Amino acid sequence: MTYEVLSHTERLRNKVFAIFTDDVAMPGGGSALRDYMVHVGAVGVVAVDTDGRVALVRQYRPxxxxxxxxxxxxxxxxxxxxxxDAAARELAEEVDLAAATWDLLAEVHPSPGCSNEKIRLFLARDISPVPETSxxxxxxxxxxxxxxxxxxDTAVGMALSGEVTNAACMVGILGAAHARDRDWKPLRPASTAT
Structure with missing residues (x-):
């Protein structure tokens, strides 16, 4: 199938995303207007400590x-x-933690019907606090x-009960539990994130 873009119009741009409208030729004939967001991308960190706990935050989302x-x-x-490195920076900035071991857990398009946003989820282990002065x-x-x-395991229950609704958080929790239950074998090197 070929979906040729006949026209491409920018509607809005800011530092995080841009909104576009494309007129797209449909395979069965005719065309349709499609609006979508082009996003800078994101990273998320599933930080798991030696006690098998995951670091979660509560954050207001407007x-x-x-x-x-x-x-x-x-x-x-x-x-x-x-x-x-972006993941390590966010872990330090948001929860004052550092990690010695990093793996790629998953890469997720959270809302591909309207956005190209891709979130790369990293598993962080061997956790330590960031020094107060840093x-x-x-x-x-x-x-x-x-x-x-x-x-x-409690976090998995929260994800499956609807208490966790953030898509990246849900994928990260479920992915970490899956990897843990397989002795961390499903993990990929952190450097393979795209």
Whole structure:
């Protein structure tokens, strides 16, 4: 099937995303207008400690007007920064943690019907605190982030019961439990993230 783009119009642009309308030729004839978001991309971190707990945060999200359970996560917005380094930066900035072991857990398109956003989820282990003198000063919604260590099996229950609705958090929790139950064999090298 061929979906030729007949025209491409930018509607809005900011530092995180742009909105476009494409007129797309349909395989059966005719064309249709399709609106979508082009996103800078994101990373998320499933940080698991030696007690089998996962690091979760509660964060207010204006689009849904709710405080959600989430992973430490953020934008891929530093030019040339390797994806695993972006994940390490977000882990440090959001919850004052560092990790010695990094693996790629999953790569997710959370809403491909309207966005090209891709979230790369990394598993972080061998966790340690960031020294007080090196900690990031959080602002806006991030100023209220609190670290919650949740048993991974409890977090799976939260994901399956509807308590966790953030797609990246849900995929990360379920993926980490799957990998753990297989002695971490399904993991990929962090450097393979695209």
């Amino acid at each position: 689009a849904v007007r709710q405080v959600l359970w989430e992973l430490p996560a953020g934008l891929v917005d530093v030019e040339g920064e390797p994806l695993v 900690r990031h000063t959080r602002t806006h919604e991030e100023a209220e982030l609190e670290l919650h260590w949740v048993d991974l």
